[in-house]
Amino acid sequence: MNFLTMFRERFARDDRGTIAIVFALTLTVAVMVVGGAIDLGRALSERSRLQHSADAAAIAGARALATTNGDAQAIAAAVFSSNYGGGATAVQPTVTFVGNGVKVTASGGVATTLLAVAGIPNLPVSAAAMAEPTFETVDEPEQEGGDVCILLLDPNKHHALLVNGSSYVSAPSCEVHTRSGNSTDAAMINSNVHFDVKKSCVIGGTRLHGGSQGVVGPIEDGCRAALDPFAGTLPVPQIGACKPQQNFNGRTAELTPGTYCGGWNFNGNIKTINLAPGVYVLNNSRWTFNGNLYGEGVTIYYADSNSYWQLNGQGSVSIQAPTSGTYKGILMYENPNIANRTQITINGGSNSIIKGLIYLPSRDMTWNGNSGVEADELTMVFNSLIVNGNTTWRVKPFVTYGIAAPRNNSGGGKVTLKSIRLKPVE
Structure with a gap:
C-alpha cells in the first residue's frame, strides 16, 4: 500500500470537523429564515400603511365628489401622499370613479435585506379602497324642485x-x-x-x-x-x-x-x-x-x-x-x-x-x-x-x-350629505 492510498483511507475515516460544517450550514438556513421573517414583517407593515392611505384617499375623494369641493381626483391623490409619505418604492395612487363613488389603488415594492441574497430583491405590496357618499333628507320649508x-x-x-x-x-x-x-x-x-x-x-x-x-x-x-x-x-x-x-x-x-x-x-x-x-x-x-x-x-x-x-x-x-x-x-x-x-x-x-x-x-x-x-x-x-x-x-x-x-323635488325637505362609507372593492 503506497502513501497516497493510506492517506485517502485515513481521511475518509476521520470525522473531526463534521460538527462545524453542519453548524455552518444550519446557521445559514436559520439566518435566512429569520431574515425572511423580518423582511415579510416589513412588507406587511408597509401594506398596512398603504391600505390606510388608500382608505383615507378614497373617503376624501368621495366627499369632494359629493360636495363639489374641488377636484376629487386631485384631492384623493394629495390625501394619499400626505398619509403615506413614502417607504415602498415608486408608489403612485390611481384614482378612478366607479358609479357614484371613488376608487383608489396603489402598489409598490419593499426592498429586502437577507432575502435579496436568495434572489428576492423586493416584496410587492398593494392596496385598494372604494368609498361613496350617502345622503339624507332634512326638513326645511317647501321649495320648488x-x-x-x-x-x-x-x-x-x-x-x-x-x-x-x-x-x-x-x-x-x-x-x-x-x-x-x-x-x-x-x-x-x-x-x-x-x-x-x-x-x-x-x-x-x-x-x-x-x-x-x-x-x-x-x-x-x-x-x-x-x-x-x-x-x-x-x-x-x-x-x-x-x-x-x-x-x-x-x-x-x-x-x-x-x-x-x-x-x-x-x-x-x-x-x-x-x-x-x-x-x-x-x-x-x-x-x-x-x-x-x-x-x-x-x-x-x-x-x-x-x-x-x-x-x-x-x-x-x-x-x-x-x-x-x-x-x-x-x-x-x-x-x-x-x-x-x-x-x-x-x-x-x-x-x-x-x-x-x-x-x-x-x-x-x-x-x-x-x-x-x-x-x-x-x-x-x-x-x-x-x-x-x-x-x-x-x-x-x-x-x-x-x-x-x-333636493326633494316634491317639497318639504333638502337632501344633504349624511356620511362617506367604505365599500368592498369591485
Whole structure:
C-alpha cells in the first residue's frame, strides 16, 4: 500500500470537523429564515400603511365628489401622499370613479435585506379602497324642485357641455347638470345661442363666450350636480346569435328584435327602416343610415364600445321606448362595464321625435347643425355633449326615468350629505 492510498483511507475515516460544517450550514438556513421573517414583517407593515392611505384617499375623494369641493381626483391623490409619505418604492395612487363613488389603488415594492441574497430583491405590496357618499333628507320649508333632463358625467372634461352658435334649446322645465369640476370651462355657451333651460347646474365653471348671447337660462356654477342614479340598475339583455346580414337595397327595411353584429349600412336606396317592438342588441355592430327610422316599444342596447348608431342626411326619426315590461321607459343604453370613451354623432338634417331614457355614460355625444329633437318625455345621460349650430331642441322631463336634482323635488325637505362609507372593492 503506497502513501497516497493510506492517506485517502485515513481521511475518509476521520470525522473531526463534521460538527462545524453542519453548524455552518444550519446557521445559514436559520439566518435566512429569520431574515425572511423580518423582511415579510416589513412588507406587511408597509401594506398596512398603504391600505390606510388608500382608505383615507378614497373617503376624501368621495366627499369632494359629493360636495363639489374641488377636484376629487386631485384631492384623493394629495390625501394619499400626505398619509403615506413614502417607504415602498415608486408608489403612485390611481384614482378612478366607479358609479357614484371613488376608487383608489396603489402598489409598490419593499426592498429586502437577507432575502435579496436568495434572489428576492423586493416584496410587492398593494392596496385598494372604494368609498361613496350617502345622503339624507332634512326638513326645511317647501321649495320648488327641478327635473334633470340632461346629465353629463365626465368629472374633469374641458367643455363637457358645449353649446355653439345658432343652437336653439327650449327646455324651460328641464335642468341640465354638468359634473365636470373644470374651474373655468366645464361648460361653454357661445354667442347667438338660445339656451332656455330651468337651470344649468355646473360643478366647475361656465364660460359665456363671444358676443351677445340670446336667451340663456339661469346658470349656477359650483353647483352640486346630480349623481348618476342609473349606474348598475338597468337590466342587461342576453346577447344571442348574430342575425344574418340582409340586402334591403331599394326597399323598406323591416327589422325585428335580436342581436345584430358587424356593420349595417342603411344608406343608398333604403328610404325607411321600421323597427318591430322589442330589444335590439348591437354586438360589435355599427348602424349607419340617412333615411327614415320608425319604431314604437323598442329598446336599443350597445353591448360594447364599438357599437353605435350613426344618423346622417335628411331623414326623420320617430322612436319610443316600451311603455310596460322589463324595459319600460328604456330607449337606448349600453353595457355598464364599458370603460373607454367613444363618440357618437348625429348629423345635419335629421329630425327626431324621441321618447324614453337614453343612457350612454361612456359616450361623447355630438348633435350637428340642422338637426332637431322633439321630446315630451326625455332623459339623456352622456359623458359629454356638444350641440352645434342650427340645432333645434324642444325637450320636457321624463317622469318614468327622471333624475331628481339634489333636493326633494316634491317639497318639504333638502337632501344633504349624511356620511362617506367604505365599500368592498369591485
